[in-house]
Each structure stands twice: as structure tokens, then as C-alpha cells.
Amino acid sequence: MIGGPGGQVPDLSNAEIVDYSVIEGDGRVRLKLKDGSIIEVKLEIMNILRAGNDPNTGLPAYVVQSAPMIRLVESPKELRKAPLRPGGKDTKSIPGFG
Numbered sequence: 001m002i003g004g005p006g007g008q009v010p011d012l013s014n015a016e017i018v019d020y021s022v023i024e025g026d027g028r029v030r031l032k033l034k035d036g037s038i039i040e041v042k043l044e045i046m047n048i049l050r051a052g053n054d055p056n057t058g059l060p061a062y063v064v065q066s067a068p069m070i071r072l073v074e075s076p077k078e079l080r081k082a083p084l085r086p087g088g089k090d091t092k093s094i095p096g097f098g
Contacts, residue, residue, distance in 0.1 A: 012063065015049040036076040042069045 028042045047065040054061050 012049065012051055015051040015063065018048045018050050018062070020045070020048055030073065035079060037072065037079065038074040040071045040073050042071075043067075044069050 026042070027045070028040055030038060030040050032038050044067045045064060046067065049063040049065070051061045051063050053059060
């Protein structure tokens with residue numbers, strides 16, 4: 001959405017979903033944390049809505065509905081602990097995005 005935090009919230013009652021295509025990049029970024037871990041964050045776009053026009057500039061206003069997908073790539077051995085397995089059952093891990 002155009003504008004910064006605290007700006008006027010657009011009226012979504014007449015918003016339309018806008019189709020899109022990715023021009024470049026895959027939305028992933030790798031970050032090295034101070035504790036030595038490396039995580040990968042991908043922004044999953046769910047919808048883009050055109051919510052009219054900004055009253056101050058006349059430019060179209062967009063709302064992006066998204067969710068971050070976070071995957072641990074690497075972590076120092078000293079940060080790892082034994083997994084807790086309720087009832088002794090072996091649970092399957094949830095795969096990351098790949």
C-alpha cells in the first residue's frame with residue numbers, strides 16, 4: 001500500500017483482486033543472525049487488492065496480503081536441544097520451502 005504506517009486505511013469494501021506476475025527475484029532473503037544461525041525468509045503473496053486511489057496524490061492504492069515463510073538453514077550445535085517427543089511417538093517434521 002502506498003503511504004507509511006499510520007496513514008489512512010483504504011476502504012476495502014469495493015477493492016478488487018489484481019492478478020500479478022513476478023518480474024524478478026523469488027522473494028527469498030538469507031539472514032545470518034548474531035547467534036550464528038542462518039535463516040531463509042520468503043514472502044508468500046496471497047492476494048493483491050486495488051483499493052481505489054489515494055485522496056492526496058490520486059495514485060492507485062494497493063493492499064498486499066502476505067505471510068512470511070521462515071526456514072532454518074543452519075544453526076550452531078550449542079543452540080540445539082534434544083527434541084521432545086510426546087508419548088514416545090516419532091512425529092514427522094514439517095518440510096521447509098524448497
